[in-house]
Every structure is written in C-alpha cells, then in structure tokens.
Amino acid sequence: MNYLIVGLGAVGTVLSSCLNLEKDDKIYALRSTKTPKKIYDIELDVIENLKDKIKIYPNVVFEYDNEPIDIVFITTKSNYLDKVSLTFSKIKKHNPIVICLMNGMGYESYFKGFNTFYGVIMYNAFKRDTKVVLGSKGGLILDEKLEIYLKNRIKNLPLTFAKDIDAYRYRKLWLNTINGFLSILGFSLFQFFEESKKYDFKTFSIFIEYLEETKILFERLNIKSEALPSLDPETLISLMKKILLKEKLNETEQILYHNLPRGKNSTLQSIEKKESTEYEFIGGYLVNLADKIDFSYKINRYVYEMIKEYDKTYQFEFISLDKMLQIFS
Numbered sequence: 604m605n606y607l608i609v610g611l612g613a614v615g616t617v618l619s620s621c622l623n624l625e626k627d628d629k630i631y632a633l634r635s636t637k638t639p640k641k642i643y644d645i646e647l648d649v650i651e652n653l654k655d656k657i658k659i660y661p662n663v664v665f666e667y668d669n670e671p672i673d674i675v676f677i678t679t680k681s682n683y684l685d686k687v688s689l690t691f692s693k694i695k696k697h698n699p700i701v702i703c704l705m706n707g708m709g710y711e712s713y714f715k716g717f718n719t720f721y722g723v724i725m726y727n728a729f730k731r732d733t734k735v736v737l738g739s740k741g742g743l744i745l746d747e748k749l750e751i752y753l754k755n756r757i758k759n760l761p762l763t764f765a766k767d768i769d770a771y772r773y774r775k776l777w778l779n780t781i782n783g784f785l786s787i788l789g790f791s792l793f794q795f796f797e798e799s800k801k802y803d804f805k806t807f808s809i810f811i812e813y814l815e816e817t818k819i820l821f822e823r824l825n826i827k828s829e830a831l832p833s834l835d836p837e838t839l840i841s842l843m844k845k846i847l848l849k850e851k852l853n854e855t856e857q858i859l860y861h862n863l864p865r866g867k868n869s870t871l872q873s874i875e876k877k878e879s880t881e882y883e884f885i886g887g888y889l890v891n892l893a894d895k896i897d898f899s900y901k902i903n904r905y906v907y908e909m910i911k912e913y914d915k916t917y918q919f920e921f922i923s924l925d926k927m928l929q930i931f932s
Contacts, residue, residue, distance in 0.1 A: 604628045604756075607672045607694065609687055610679025611664065613728035614869075616645055616735040618678060618704075620661045623758040631667040633690055641666050646734040650865055657740055659759050672699045674752060677714075678724070680869060681707045681884040688713060700752055702745065706779050706869065707884025708772065720746040721768050723775045725833050726760065729866035738866030741833040744771050763832060774828035777817045777836050779885045782868040783906040784813055786882075789871065789921040793863040798924060806924050807843040809931045813902040814840055820893055820900065834864070870910065877917050882910045902931060 606622060608615045611632035619630050632643060645661035672694055679687060691713070701717040703710075704724050711719075725741030742761030745753065746768040753762075765771055785795055799806045814836050821828055830837060842856055852860065873880040886907035893900035913919040922930075 604673050605670060606630045607633060607667055607675045607699070608664070609633045609675060609677045609690075610683065611643060612678070612680070613730050613735045614704075614724060614726075615676070615678035616647070616661075616664075617659065617726060617728045617737055618676060618724075618760075619664050620645070620647055620659050621758055621760045622662060623756050624662060629670075630662055630664045631670060631672070632664050633667045633687055641668075648731070648734045648736045650736055650738045657737060657759065659737060669693055671697045673697075675699045675701045677701065677703045677705055679705065680873070681705045681710050681881040682879050683881075684710055684713050691717075700749070702749065704743075705884075706775070706782075706881055707888060708776055709884050709888045720749050721772055722746060722749070723768070723771045723831075725775075725831060727864040727866045727868070729872065736866065739834070739862065739864045744768070744832070761832070765829070767827070767829065770827045770829040771831065773821065773826055774831050774835070776885060776889065777814075777821070777828060778831060778834065780814070780817055780889065780903060780906075781836075781839075782870040783882055783886045783903070783910055784810060785868060786871040786874055786880075787906055787909050787922055788924065788927070791863075791865050791867055791871075793865045796860065796863060802924055802928070804843075804847050805928060805932070807847050809902065809927060811840055811843050811847075812931070813906070816900055816903050817889060820889065820896075820898055823896055823898065824892060834859075874910075874913060874919050879914050880910055882907065883914070886910065905930075 608619055611634050622630060643664045645664060647659050647661055649657050675694060695717065698718065701714055701719045702722055703714065703719060704722050722743055722745040724743060727738035729736055729738055743757065744763045744765050747764040747766050750764045781792065785792060788795065790798065842859060845852060870880045870882050886903060890900060890904055890907050
C-alpha cells in the first residue's frame with residue numbers, strides 16, 4: 604500500500620506518524636514548497652500535559668515523485684490547493700482513494716473526477732522550533748465507507764467511522780470558527796481562558812454569543828450537525844456558561860478545561876508567518892450562507908472581515924480583550 608499525504612505540515616506530519624504500516628507499505632508526501640531532500644526529517648513531540656498519555660514515533664516519509672498511489676490524504680490548508688492541484692492530474696491515473704481532511708467547505712470542486720471521501724481531524728498540531736508538536740488528544744472521524752480500507756491502519760489516534768460524515772463536517776466547520784475568534788486576539792484557546800480570568804470571565808459572554816450565532820444559522824437553514832467526540836462547540840458553550848455563573852465544574856469539565864488546546868490554530872499560525880489563511884473556506888463560507896437568508900451574523904462577520912482584510916494586505920493588528928469588550932459589550 605502506497606500512501607500520499609498532500610500537505611506535510613504539522614497536521615499531516617502527525618497523521619504520517621499514526622499510519623500503521625505493513626511490510627512494503629510506503630508513505631510519500633507532496634508539499635506546496637519543494638525540498639531537495641528525498642526523505643523528510645521528522646521530529647515529533649507531545650505537548651507537556653499529554654506526555655504521560657500519548658507516545659508517537661515518526662514513520663519514514665519520502666518525497667513524492669510520481670509513484671503509484673493507493674490512498675491520498677489531503678491535509679494541506681484549503682487555500683494551498685491551487686499550488687498542488689497540477690499534481691492531482693498525475694495522481695488521477697492511479698485511481699486512488701482520496702480522503703479530504705481539510706478545514707472548511709467550498710473546495711469540493713477541486714476533487715471532481717476522483718474517488719473522494721471526507722473526514723474530520725480533531726487533534727491540534729503545531730510547529731515549535733524544528734519539531735512538530737501534538738497539542739491535543741483528539742482523533743479522526745472518517746466516512747464509514749472507508750472502514751474497509753483503513754480499519755487497523757491507524758494507530759495512536761482515536762478513530763471513528765461515521766454514517767453521516769457531512770453532519771460532522773458542518774460541526775467541525777462551526778468549531779473552526781473558533782480559529783477566527785482566537786486569531787484576531789492572538790491566543791490559543793487555553794490562553795484565552797487564562798487571560799479571561801483578568802476580566803472576571805466577562806469576555807466569555809462575547810465568545811458564547813459568537814458561537815451561538817452559527818448555531819442559529821444552522822437551525823434557520825436546517826443544517827444537521829453531529830456533536831464531536833472531543834472538543835465540541837456546545838460543550839465549550841456549556842463550560843463557559845458554568846464558569847460565568849461561578850458554578851462548580853464536574854470532573855469531566857475540569858479535564859476539558861485542563862486539556863484545552865494550547866497550540867496556535869492554523870489561521871493564527873498563517874497570520875504570524877505573513878502567509879495567506881484558509882479562513883475564506885471557514886468564516887467566508889458561513890458568511891455566504893448567512894447572506895442567503897439575510898442573517899446579520901454580527902460578531903462572526905466582524906472576525907471574517909478582519910481576516911479577509913489581512914489576506915489582502917498581509918498587515919494585521921491583534922485586538923485586545925479590552926477593545927473586544929468595548930466593541931461588543
């Protein structure tokens with residue numbers, strides 16, 4: 604079995620290390636930027652609060668050079684598809700299974716003519732110096748039709764095969780709006796919670812309203828979404844409401860708080876690197892849905908417009924929690 608990972612960033616690197624290889628199996632990678640190396644150097648680590656729970660070790664990953672491929676995992680950022688799409692025509696002749704694991708929606712036309720399935724990545728990963736760091740213990744949710752191909756071929760990640768994968772994709776789309784909110788502040792989710800202590804958690808009211816805007820949008824459009832098994836928007840809303848009301852957290856909620864992602868999300872990483880973001884396929888997709896029904900989508904629209912302007916200019920000024928309270932309180 605030959606695997607190809609399109610987009611060997613932090614997320615793709617973790618996935619490459621969680622493939623359970625059999626004899627003669629090989630992993631290849633296609634990146635938006637070329638490297639002179641034929642074998643990728645991979646250094647892995649696990650964030651401090653998970654070191655006693657998760658162990659991952661790298662597999663050997665080769666640079667792709669038109670080898671026949673059986674299964675393709677698309678983990679690149681959605682906005683990089685143009686850079687790698689020319690290679691898709693070379694891959695198509697092998698008729699591989701293509702599994703899209705990207706954030707967002709609205710990119711499906713790129714895979715017209717392929718045997719395409721979809722899935723959802725629930726773990727957080729990021730670069731720190733030369734290492735790729737696994738920042739949360741979430742796993743993979745894949746279309747149930749993929750079970751015959753991938754059962755027992757994923758290790759070290761929780762794996763779920765779902766009947767209605769689109770319901771999970773919409774839920775993940777909702778969850779990914781968190782990326783936009785946190786990116787205009789320059790925070791990880793855990794950092795936002797910690798910084799909010801200074802404001803007696805008043806900032807939570809804005810974040811709750813932000814998340815509930817998408818819940819209302821989905822209800823008005825009759826879009827079905829399924830709760831995610833690890834971090835979920837509804838669970839996050841419930842947690843913040845209890846903290847705001849100064850109610851005691853149960854053991855599950857305490858664990859959730861302690862294990863909130865500490866890594867920077869992909870949108871924030873792009874902004875800090877002065878690269879284009881993929882947020883057009885997240886916030887932009889949802890704003891377009893809101894426009895179809897004349898839904899104000901106030902806070903989400905504000906966040907989207909800020910990141911959209913950044914993608915035009917590559918100039919960005921993070922806003923403070925004080926300013927956020929002034930704008931939306």
